[in-house]
Amino acid sequence: MTKQEVLGTIDEKGPLFCELSDAIWEQPETAFQEDYAAGLLCQPLEEQGFAVTRGLAGIATAFCGRYGSGKPVIGILGEFDALSGLSQKADVTQKEALHPGAPGHGCGHNLLGAGALAAAVAIKEYLSHHPGEGTVIYFGCPGEEGGSGKAFMARDGVFDELDCALTWHPGINNGIMSCEMLANCQVLYRFDGISSHAGSAPHMGRSALDAVELMNIGVQFLREHMISQARIHYAITDTGGYSPNVVQGHAEVLYLIRAPKNDQVAQLKERVDRIAQGAALMTDTKMTSDFIKACSNTVINETLERVLLEQLEALPTPNHTPEEVALAAGYNATVPGEAQLDDDRRRRMTREQVAQFQKQKDDPIYTFKDVYLPREPQSGSTDVGDVSWVCPTAQIKTATWASRTPGHSWQVVAQGKSETAHKGMLYAGKVLAATALELFAHPEILDKAWEEHRANLEGQPYVCPIPQGVVPRQLNPGKK
Ligand SMILES: [Zn+2]
Numbered sequence: 001m002t003k004q005e006v007l008g009t010i011d012e013k014g015p016l017f018c019e020l021s022d023a024i025w026e027q028p029e030t031a032f033q034e035d036y037a038a039g040l041l042c043q044p045l046e047e048q049g050f051a052v053t054r055g056l057a058g059i060a061t062a063f064c065g066r067y068g069s070g071k072p073v074i075g076i077l078g079e080f081d082a083l084s085g086l087s088q089k090a091d092v093t094q095k096e097a098l099h100p101g102a103p104g105h106g107c108g109h110n111l112l113g114a115g116a117l118a119a120a121v122a123i124k125e126y127l128s129h130h131p132g133e134g135t136v137i138y139f140g141c142p143g144e145e146g147g148s149g150k151a152f153m154a155r156d157g158v159f160d161e162l163d164c165a166l167t168w169h170p171g172i173n174n175g176i177m178s179c180e181m182l183a184n185c186q187v188l189y190r191f192d193g194i195s196s197h198a199g200s201a202p203h204m205g206r207s208a209l210d211a212v213e214l215m216n217i218g219v220q221f222l223r224e225h226m227i228s229q230a231r232i233h234y235a236i237t238d239t240g241g242y243s244p245n246v247v248q249g250h251a252e253v254l255y256l257i258r259a260p261k262n263d264q265v266a267q268l269k270e271r272v273d274r275i276a277q278g279a280a281l282m283t284d285t286k287m288t289s290d291f292i293k294a295c296s297n298t299v300i301n302e303t304l305e306r307v308l309l310e311q312l313e314a315l316p317t318p319n320h321t322p323e324e325v326a327l328a329a330g331y332n333a334t335v336p337g338e339a340q341l342d343d344d345r346r347r348r349m350t351r352e353q354v355a356q357f358q359k360q361k362d363d364p365i366y367t368f369k370d371v372y373l374p375r376e377p378q379s380g381s382t383d384v385g386d387v388s389w390v391c392p393t394a395q396i397k398t399a400t401w402a403s404r405t406p407g408h409s410w411q412v413v414a415q416g417k418s419e420t421a422h423k424g425m426l427y428a429g430k431v432l433a434a435t436a437l438e439l440f441a442h443p444e445i446l447d448k449a450w451e452e453h454r455a456n457l458e459g460q461p462y463v464c465p466i467p468q469g470v471v472p473r474q475l476n477p478g479k480k
């Protein structure tokens with residue numbers, strides 16, 4: 001079976017993958033609540049002859065579908081969770097909630113899950129004609145947003161048998177996602193004080209809210225004395241109530257700590273822990289901390305990225321109708337400012353490459369391919385990081401949205417069922433499938449990828465940054 005024929009199956013079955021993506025968009029579910037989406041994605045896997053396992057690493061909405069036999073074993077990672085509070089009507093260029101307060105697919109994971117499935121199904125088609133050439137496993141990975149589902153799965157050894165993992169993310173441009181994303185962890189700090197009448201008996205009270213405030217001030221001073229790539233964010237999740245005339249007896253604050261490497265996050269967390277202890281000491285309250293989740297930094301594998309790049313370069317990006325371009329221009333008009341090249345990218349690009357970007361930067365939909373710049377530092381995080389510690393892992397991005405679309409926005413949700421989104425999704429599926437075929441034909445590339453992987457890890461084994469005993473959970477289950 002030729003590569004062309006294999007990729008043709010993605011066009012043939014295109015409507016099925018688009019329907020799946022749209023259906024997941026219609027019923028957005030947040031971290032670890034994705035029963036509908038997981039069920040929906042398992043169905044075609046079973047129909048296509050994959051051996052499906054539902055429930056992995058103790059997470060009901062994690063699953064995998066396996067097809068083929070022998071090595072190499074290629075993992076395709078899919079996501080399908082939504083973001084809270086981002087409900088938005090489809091195909092309108094103004095902010096308008098579909099169901100006010102409900103979640104929405106603000107990161108395009110409806111496309112991510114279905115596009116990765118398209119790749120897995122095309123790879124299966126190839127393997128059904130070439131038995132014994134290898135195995136493909138589609139991983140349904142829940143709770144990427146704020147849950148680090150893949151880190152829990154990696155802690156349980158779910159990815160251990162893989163020779164490599166491939167995935168993609170919807171976006172505004174087409175290229176390799178060679179992003180060195182940060183490791184992170186989330187910890188909830190709870191303070192317990194003593195309530196009393198704030199007017200008549202303030203001396204009897206010990207304020208938990210004071211402790212939260214003092215902790216935040218302490219961390220504010222810490223920020224000056226940490227490495228510049230580190231980030232510390234927080235949300236006050238309990239202020240103690242609505243009564244200023246009561247000394248607040250309980251309060252809590254959720255911290256998100258990021259740094260380039262796992263051990264740097266762990267060290268920073270210890271300092272934040274001590275600040276929390278200090279705040280408790282100052283206010284005569286009791287502090288307890290609750291480790292919520294963590295994810296690892298992303299280990300880049302250039303060997304694997306170059307195979308993806310070859311396939312991306314060989315496959316033309318989708319064409320768009322004048323109507324699609326006009327609609328994209330409508331979305332772009334809702335974003336202030338203008339398209340700009342990231343400073344780090346600009347520094348690493350040639351003058352000609354910069355000039356070329358300047359020429360195309362105002363296109364409503366980007367159809368060009370991004371210049372490949374390996375190992376771009378990025379201040380975000382992803383749980384793909386944990387998979388990238390376990391085996392060589394690489395990711396692409398494709399243009400599924402108008403070129404000025406901000407991440408995690410109503411504009412992402414509004415474009416989630418558009419033709420542009422569908423086209424970008426199927427294009428991603430094709431690049432991933434073509435890459436897998438290349439690896440089946442030249443398994444020696446994977447030997448090189450592993451050599452690089454071991455060198456990148458500098459002899460460190462993967463140790464999941466989530467301690468044993470911490471279980472995946474949604475922090476705010478009451479709010480959909
Ligand atoms: Zn996201």
Ligand SMILES: [Zn+2]
Binds near residue numbers: 109169
């Ligand atoms: Zn995402």
